[in-house]
Amino acid sequence: MARPKRDFQSGLPQARRFITTHDDTGKAIYSEDLPEIVPFWAVGPRDEPAAFGLVYATTSTPVPLTKDEDLTTFRRIDEQRTRGGLVHSGGSAMRYVDYPPKASSPMHRTVSCDYAVVLFGQVGCRLDSGEERVLNAGDVLVQRGTMHQWVNLGDTWARMLYVLIDSAPVESGGVILKEDLGGMEGVPESH
Template sequence: MASPGSDFQSGLPKARRFITTHDDNGKAVYSETLPETVPFWPVGPRDEPAAFGLVYATTSTPIPLMRDEDLSTFQHIDEQRTRGGLVHRGGSAIRYVDYPPKASSPMHRTVSCDYAVVLFGQVSCRLDSGETRTLNAGDVLVQRGTMHQWVNLSDTWSRMLYVLLDSTPVESGGVVLEEDLGGMQGVPGSH
């Protein structure tokens, strides 16, 4: 088993990120601040962990691009990636999640609006009402603060890409619905 913070291998292709910035002459260039290969780490039960890979995160809107402030902020977030929550208050996060064959996440809710894209495999999203949808590679689900569970329907690893945008809490039936991680192992609460 890989240790927290190490580069966990699911067998899917390595994920790469490319970040742009400007040189001293105002020309667009690729930043060398962060490695291009996104590191993954194990999350969940020891015998069947999923793998998380944090691509980028911000802590405010609008995003402070002046003097690469956002890059500096993300460097700190990235150093703490195994200890950070799913949602960055006031900001955003883009994250890969690799799911083992036939594995599922706990039923959970984040206080965010998420764009969830299946990259590899076939995944089901189950809601606490019992409704489900099956997503194939290229399909997108917009998750709006609801209780949900991801299930890898594939006999191989599946990969999803999530963009999480901080949101106001949802109110339903006069009750404010807060983050509920459903007992996810190795995932701290958002802050």
Template structure:
């Protein structure tokens, strides 16, 4: 028997807005109305300290197919499946918000991706499996390149991170490295 899906959790941080531009039939730059504006968050992780995931945008390929709004069509489909999409979009990119409650952490995990991780609100520590760690403050960026890592919010306040994840390949000492999610509850394998 599976536990019921959680749809509500207490998160005091404001929802960010998403604005997407496109070109109209006259070639003018306009704002698209195809996606909802506010980024919706959903809970992941343990019941007692769920983090909040929010999907900003995804692309299914590089280069991105903008002609006839193909990327918007793909994003609409991806958005409808956002809770089952995994962390990385194979062959593409993901923009994801993650809100961390006070005193919470992710499990030690690895994505086969190159991630640009930016602290927007609060402070976060990134711990590597070697024991090395760095403290990130608002505006700081960490470039995560297929490594085992863990995010920790040691503070008494909520923190918000923005991640831009780019699909990658990684071979170390002749061995292909694969995704390891640890005990990341509520997160599917990347597709």
């Protein structure tokens, strides 16, 4: 098998996705409706942008798989990928984020339950309480609607894979905690 080409923006391996479906007899096949290469785009300040790559997204649970309804929905979402929010109301989003060396995201909150996996590098997750954890390749953080900041602790690019699942409103201390993108450049509000 040939090694994947390198991602232009970060130098990390190019990300590919493979999507399954069914043929007319019910046998499993690979869908050819979407490109295998996940397109990345720059997000954040011009001098130190991160790179986002939307792998897949849904807008409901359970996901309607019959007649590839979910693929049709995702094609519409994917066409608007640079203008969509981080969380899809009633659904989910799977996204890569490549962080430049020593870069950090703004402190932010999404109204979602997120599974965050470090694929390359070493990344810190700081909470607004001041607590921090260091994650290495293969480590997972479950983010549950809290204020947090991602920090690439290394001298090379880091890549994370996130699965964001829309959640009920987050309430703490009698206050509803809303999405707060912390001034994140190039990322529209969700919902």
